[in-house]
Amino acid sequence: MALPDLFLDRLRAILPPERLDAVLATFETPGATAFRACPLVAPEAETMAELKAEGVGFEPIEGIPGAYRAEDRAALLASGAYARGALYVQNASSQLPPHLLAPEAGERVLDLCAAPGSKTGQLAAMMEDRGEIVAMEKVRGRFYKLKANMEAQGATCVTAWQGDGSRVWQSETEAFDRVLVDVPCSTEGRFLADDPETTRYWSKRKINEMRRVQWRLLFSAIMALKPGGTLVYSTCTFAPEENEAVLAKALKTFGDKIEIVDAGLPTSGPLAEATMPGMAAWSGKTFPESVRLARRVLPDGLLEGFFVARIAKHASTVRA
Numbered sequence: 001m002a003l004p005d006l007f008l009d010r011l012r013a014i015l016p017p018e019r020l021d022a023v024l025a026t027f028e029t030p031g032a033t034a035f036r037a038c039p040l041v042a043p044e045a046e047t048m049a050e051l052k053a054e055g056v057g058f059e060p061i062e063g064i065p066g067a068y069r070a071e072d073r074a075a076l077l078a079s080g081a082y083a084r085g086a087l088y089v090q091n092a093s094s095q096l097p098p099h100l101l102a103p104e105a106g107e108r109v110l111d112l113c114a115a116p117g118s119k120t121g122q123l124a125a126m127m128e129d130r131g132e133i134v135a136m137e138k139v140r141g142r143f144y145k146l147k148a149n150m151e152a153q154g155a156t157c158v159t160a161w162q163g164d165g166s167r168v169w170q171s172e173t174e175a176f177d178r179v180l181v182d183v184p185c186s187t188e189g190r191f192l193a194d195d196p197e198t199t200r201y202w203s204k205r206k207i208n209e210m211r212r213v214q215w216r217l218l219f220s221a222i223m224a225l226k227p228g229g230t231l232v233y234s235t236c237t238f239a240p241e242e243n244e245a246v247l248a249k250a251l252k253t254f255g256d257k258i259e260i261v262d263a264g265l266p267t268s269g270p271l272a273e274a275t276m277p278g279m280a281a282w283s284g285k286t287f288p289e290s291v292r293l294a295r296r297v298l299p300d301g302l303l304e305g306f307f308v309a310r311i312a313k314h315a316s317t318v319r320a
């Protein structure tokens, strides 16, 4: 397997031994295609009926509301619904964070690292396009992609801002009901053994660089969240430095003003079987017990490798 040796060694230390072979097998072939309907473009029932009428096969994904698995990717992409923007191709794991965040219509929501807008569009649909989603993106080209995607998905409640999300809290202190922090990461969950491009920029140094960026973003997200609000932190990587260690730093910094709470994922069924709790320790460091409430999603050919955590903010983090 052409994956970096250091990555494989780390994975052996991260995963339970009985899960290792199944996870390694997923790096050999691209995963199945998952998608969701875009109800702000056309009602979901109409889109699914249209796909059926065209002979495009799909089945609902158990445990993830509104997520479907396509039988044949090419047929899905050739469908009328895809051409009209009535459906959006999005990995099943990537559809989890918006469900954990559970935004309600009328709320003010911050999507701190938003492009290309897969989760922003999903949030807007969950909010029935009512309220406001501020969607931030630092990289100019990706910001324009985000804007185009929101237009295509009929998400008029989204205000796209180009800028550095790690600074937004300075002007938007405790201003949002919910915050999604889907941080940039070392993307280990997307590695493919026969595609060197997927691992090209990976290194221990990259992990450490990402960890610093992620901490600044999570800090900003917590500061921008109203007391009483909910935040979801997610990555598509296995590295504990970018996952549990970032959460542990938040707990150390903010104490009992924040709390990691149960992620709220199903406790039985295929999704539950594909996940494991956050790690208790890594590299000689023990994490606070509540970090175990985060969930690691292990890739299984449908779900890609992911990490999700839900944080409740109990009190203001602004110093008097």
Ligand SMILES: C[S@@+](CC[C@H](N)C(=O)[O-])C[C@H]1O[C@@H](n2cnc3c(N)ncnc32)[C@H](O)[C@@H]1O
Binding pocket: 094, 112, 113, 114, 115, 116, 117, 118, 119, 120, 136, 137, 138, 139, 142, 163, 164, 165, 166, 182, 183, 184, 185, 217
């Ligand atoms: C994992 S991707 C987000 C994917 C997106 N949430 C989605 O579901 O489509 C992380 C994004 O954060 C952006 N980013 C990196 N640093 C940032 C920063 N300081 N502020 C805001 N966005 C940033 C990256 O350019 C990238 O588009």
